[in-house]
Amino acid sequence: MLVEYGRVGHFTEGKGRYMSRRRAFTLVELLVVIAIIALLIAILLPVLSKAKENARAVACQSNQRQLAQGFLLFAHDNKEQLPGNYWDRANPIKSRTCWLLGDSSTAAYTDGPQKGTVFPYVARNMGVYRCPSLVEGEPGKKLNSNGRFDYGAFLVFAGAKVTRIRQMSRFTYPNGRQEILATPLLCDEDPAYGINTANMEGGHCNTDKMAHRHHKGAFYVSIDTSVHWFDEPSSLDSWSWETPTSEGKWTSLGNVPVPTWGWWNLQ
Helix, strand or coil: CEEECCEEEEEECCCCEEEECCCCCCHHHHHHHHHHHHHHHHHHHHHHHHHHHHHHHHHHHHHHHHHHHHHHHHHHHCCCECCECHHHCCCCCHHHCECCCECCCCCCHHHCCCCCCCHHHHCCCHHHHCCCCCCECCCCCCCCECCCCCEEEEHHHCCCEHHHCCCEEEEECCCCCEEEEECEEEEEECHHHHHCCCCCCCEECCCCCECCCECCEEEEEECCCCEEEECCCCCCCHHHEEEECCCCCEEECCCCCCCCCCHHHHC
């Protein structure tokens, strides 16, 4: 046996080679390594999950901004009036039909968004209508996405002149406190309240609620295409939103006027 520079081994005659004995991991050492790796994974997973959600949130904001820009481009071509909504599907003037379902006589959700009047203004990109934080679910089951669209437009602004929509709104909480916010035009809608129930359409009104999937809140876009985050209390709905008309009259955004085209211009 030879001892060379602290190593213990055997010299094999005839081959002129030094054969060393290598020490393997013990079971305890292996378990320690596995435990350290598991700990690192446990630390990194929430960070990675948060990073993924942040990326999805940015994409959702981009989608709503593109849709709002589509609304304004439509208005530019139609006497500065915004697109129609759900109850305008039967409007004899085709350009005034629904922004999402167009002139669909059956109101089938599968007609959206490709038949909608805004579709050509967003480069016919169906992905713009989907929130990336929602997986495709079973249509009509109140969970996840209906697979076609996840955003709703406030019904009262169908056919509204852009210049008649005020930038300021107020939201009233259950305790009576009011908060001044930018006026919402489109929003990330909760699938259990209209967007993926028996009535799947793109009008946000009445008991429709904003979602709580982006850091427990939702994004909405205003008439100037700026995007805002808001945590709408789950006990409230669109009736809690109010904005003044051009005449200064505070009006709830939960209204369901039929037909809706141009209703806001008369308030």
